Amino acid sequence: MRHLLVPNKKVQAALTEITKYDWLSKEHRIFSSEDGNNRLIPISVSANINLPKPLCEFEIVFSEGKPNEIIDTDWWNHLENLVGKDTVIEHKESWPSSHEFFGDMMIVRIDDSIEKYTSKIAQAKLLSHPFIRLVLSDGGVMGELRIRDLKPIGARKDSELYFDNIPSELTNTKVSVKESGRYISCDPKVAYYSTKLQTERLETLRFAKELRNELNRPLAICDPFCGVGPALSTLIAEEDLAGNILASDLNSSAVELLFENLKRWDKREYPTKSEKLQQYYDDRIVGLADATKLSQNPQYSGKWDLVLVNLPHRTIEFLPDLIPLLNRSDVSLIRGRVIVAESDIPSANSKINEILPPILAGKPKPELKIKRDYSSTLRLCSFEAWIGKDTT
Ligand SMILES: C[S@@+](CC[C@H](N)C(=O)[O-])C[C@H]1O[C@@H](n2cnc3c(N)ncnc32)[C@H](O)[C@@H]1O
Known part of the structure; x- marks a missing residue:
């Protein structure tokens, strides 16, 4: 997550400013830099990209957030009251x-090992x-649609908590x-969206700005796997960065939410229900489509400066079509x-390099960078490939 690197003697003044905008992350705490001369202040995901x-004036550092122990202590205390100290210790890691x-x-x-305590967990979290x-x-x-299997396990209405037969x-x-x-309008039960990818989106923004400088015009x-559109939100927000946009997804619920989001970000009308991919404005092609088929349409092929490929388990397989x-x-x-x-x-790096057209002279070969663990053996990685102009 984003942290502001603030010299120790300026921390109080910086905190006053951050609090004014309500941008201090409530779930994370401030910690000291390795050299002890600065503090890293966790910035909420809601904070603007460009800080005022x-x-x-302070450097932004991307680093793992450290959980706020006050909230954490609360959760452990409530859990202990609900299931007893011995049970908490018995399943400590789970x-x-x-x-x-x-x-x-x-x-x-x-x-799975603590499934029988599901209601107690929900209660401790709500408390x-x-x-x-x-x-x-x-x-x-x-x-394929990457939708989460979500089940309501606890809810609150005013001072009442519900765990079984939660009112619909x-x-x-x-x-x-x-x-x-x-x-960003989203519904994790029907369309993919993860708040954890903000850093990734800010990195994409940095690359996009670099490309704009190279091309000297909006991009x-x-x-083509846009979901509800979070990557576009960040790119559209940057002045003169996004020109024409093609935003599509295979999930009709995602497209419906995408229309709602674009209406807000673009301040223009879009349909209220999902529709197949079509041109709504000179600079907007939006809708339901299979990404692997887009390039078969001459209206869409050979047109894009920046292509985002966010379907991590199939990216390499789909690259030739994209x-x-x-x-x-x-x-x-x-x-x-x-x-x-x-x-x-x-071997994945070799495969990506085999599939891609020649890389722009002076840019490094694309290489997977590990972003986080996906499971005990699998890693979630990202890459960027700067493709040179076709001179043939
Ligand atoms: C990992 S999600 C990423 C969504 C979005 N880019 C984001 O960052 O939140 C992958 C998306 O690809 C969509 N998808 C899967 N297969 C597709 C295909 N063949 N064509 C278009 N979209 C596809 C899914 O519905 C899902 O919304």
């Missing part, structure tokens, strides 16, 4: 000490996070999440994510 003065926030919802993963309305257990991401009006999972200063951006989307009359960029066993990273 005087905050913009309890879900971390969680993901989605607006006023919280998603937790519950290990320690009074602003949370609904707690959902996460059974993992499923199928409390289980609505459609929420608006503020990320990088913009609202034509293709996001490369023709690139505008090869100048420099272009592919930014992709890949899930791979750590031991297979060298």
Whole structure:
């Protein structure tokens, strides 16, 4: 997550500014830099991309957030009161000490070994996070549409908590999440979206700005696995960065939410229900489509400066169908994510380099960088490939 690196003697002044905007992450704590001369202040995902003065004068550091122990202590205390100290100790490693926030919802993963304590876990979470309305257990991401298997395990209405037979009006999972200063409508039960990818999106923004400097004009951006559109939110927010956009997905629920989001970000009308891919404005092609088929349509192929490939378990397999989307009359960029066993990273790198067209002179060969663990053996990686102009 984003941290502001602030010299010790300026911490108080920086905190006053951050608090004014309500941008201090509530779930994470401030910690000291390795040399002891600075503090790293955790910035909430909702904070604007470009921070105002005087905050913009401090360096931004991307680093793992350190959990706020006050909230953490609360959760352990409540759990201990509910299941007893011995049970907490017996399953010490299995309890879900971390969680993901989605607006006023919280998603937790519950290990099989403690499944029988599901209601108690939900209760402890609701008691320690009074602003949370609904707690959902996460059974993992499923199928081609990458939708999470979510089950409501606890809910709050006023001072009442519910664990069994939760009233249906409390289980609505459609929420608006503020990320990088913009609202994103999402519903994790019907369409993929992860708050944990903010850093990745900010990195894509940095590469996109580099490409714009190279081309000296707004970019034509293709996001063919766009989900509800979070990557586009960050890119559209940057002035004069995004020109033409193609945004598509195979999931009709994602497309419906995407329309709602684009309406807000673009301040223009879009349909309220999912529709097949079509041109709505001179600079917007949006809708339902299979990414692997896009390049068969001459209206879409060879048109895009930046292509985002965010279907990590199939990225390498789909690359050959996506490369023709690139505008090869100048420099272009592919930014992709890949899930791979750590031991297979060298062979995946070779495969990616075999598939891609020649890399722009002066840029490094694309290489997978590990972003985080996906499982005990698999790693979630990303790469960027700067493709040279086709001179043939
Ligand atoms: C990992 S999610 C990423 C979504 C979005 N880019 C984000 O960062 O939140 C992958 C998305 O690809 C979509 N998808 C899967 N197969 C597809 C295909 N063949 N064509 C288009 N979209 C596809 C899924 O519905 C899902 O929304």
